[in-house]
Amino acid sequence: xxLKEVEILGADIDAHWYYRSKARAVRRLLRSSNVGTILDVGxxxxxxxxxxxxxxxxxxxxxxxxxxxADAEASVAGKPLHxxxxxxxxxxxxxxxxxxxxxxxxxxxxxxxxxxxxPAGCRFLITVPAFNFLWSGHDVFLEHRRxxxxxxxxxxxxxxxxxxxxxxxxxxxxxxxxxxxxxxxxRDEPARSDLKRHxxxxxxxxxxxxxxxxxxxxxxxxxxxxxxxxxxKC
Numbered sequence: 045x046x047l048k049e050v051e052i053l054g055a056d057i058d059a060h061w062y063y064r065s066k067a068r069a070v071r072r073l074l075r076s077s078n079v080g081t082i083l084d085v086g087x088x089x090x091x092x093x094x095x096x097x098x099x100x101x102x103x104x105x106x107x108x109x110x111x112x113x114a115d116a117e118a119s120v121a122g123k124p125l126h127x128x129x130x131x132x133x134x135x136x137x138x139x140x141x142x143x144x145x146x147x148x149x150x151x152x153x154x155x156x157x158x159x160x161x162x163p164a165g166c167r168f169l170i171t172v173p174a175f176n177f178l179w180s181g182h183d184v185f186l187e188h189r190r191x192x193x194x195x196x197x198x199x200x201x202x203x204x205x206x207x208x209x210x211x212x213x214x215x216x217x218x219x220x221x222x223x224x225x226x227x228x229x230x231r232d233e234p235a236r237s238d239l240k241r242h243x244x245x246x247x248x249x250x251x252x253x254x255x256x257x258x259x260x261x262x263x264x265x266x267x268x269x270x271x272x273x274x275x276x277k278c
Contacts, residue, residue, distance in 0.1 A: 057091065061247045062239070065254035066142075066270070067095040069214050070169065072258050073274060074100070074138070077167060083136040084108065085158055086144030090125060093140065097123045106134050136162045141170045143270075145200070146188045155204035159277055168206055170273045172197055174213060178226045178269070184235035197271050206275035213268025217257045218250065222269055 057063055070092060079102045084093040087107035096102045097120040104124045108131050116127040139158055145151040158168070172192045173183070179191060192200075198211050215222075242250075257264075261272075 057089075059244070059247055060239075061242065061250035061254065063091060064247070064251050065215070065258075066171070067092060068255060069258055069261060069272070070140075070142075071096070071099055072261075073169065073272065074167075077138070079138045079167075080104070081134065081136045082106065082138050082140060083134045083158070083162060083166075084140040084142075085131065085154075086141060086147070087127075090127070092142050093125065094120045097121050097125065102138075106136070131157060131161055133161045136166050139166060139168045141168065143171055143173065145170065145197075146172050146183075146190055146192070147186075149189060152200050152204045155201065155206065159205060162277060164277050166277045167209075168201075168273075168275045168277070170197065170201065170275070171214075172271050174267070174269055174271050178223060180226050180229055180238070181233040181235045182238040192271050194265055194271050194273075197273050201273055201275050205278075207278050209274045209276060210262060211265070211271070211273040212262050213264045213266065213270065214257070214261050214272055215254065215269035216261070216264050216267055217253050219267050219269055 079096065079100060082093050082096060082102055082105040084090060084105055084107045087093060087109050090105065090107040093105035093107055097105055102123070104126070106126045106128060108128050110129060112127055112129045115129060118125040118127065139162055141158070145154060148154050155168075173188065174191060175193065176191045183191065194211050194213060198208055201208055
């Protein structure tokens with residue numbers, strides 16, 4: 045996750061409908077997986093690792109991000125959380141790449157670099173923003189290189205040498221409104237984030253809508269604001 049968005053939301057990030065919903069979708073997608081150790085690449089604040097350590101049987105997490113000032117140690121729910129500036133070998137069961145690939149020129153190359161650090165059988169959960177036609181000042185602000193279709197992400201994942209288990213879109217329930225709002229804007233608009241703090245009622249309403257979508261998200265290969273892919277190192 046991007047530290048720029050953490051700066052915008054601050055302590056409200058845990059209550060924001062977007063992050064609450066995405067964390068819920070991650071847990072649902074992984075609920076049949078036996079996750080012990082997480083390698084969270086491009087982790088930012090470690091939001092998703094923290095959520096998994098709190099709400100699942102995951103025992104430890106390694107958060108890697110080149111933007112950290114220094115290596116550090118923390119704990120969540122009595123479980124170790126390690127922050128590192130550089131990627132290194134980890135005996136991980138799960139690699140998280142939450143909205144990371146769109147930031148780098150060589151997305152398949154980054155995946156291959158991660159593959160080299162984890163054992164066979166390790167699962168990869170990858171999310172990226174969907175559809176280039178939704179490009180806006182939000183992408184410029186976050187320094188994105190591209191957005192993806194589901195088929196496009198699956199090609200990158202396969203090219204990196206991963207075996208795909210499943211892929212789908214998410215945030216399909218809010219996609220129509222978001223798409224209309226994006227398309228009404230000029231592609232030359234100023235670089236700024238779409239993320240903002242909301243009233244508790246708005247957060248609750250949007251969270252409920254997205255929670256209802258979770259039950260069917262695995263079937264959604266049509267449209268959404270985010271692309272999810274679950275894959276495995278053979």
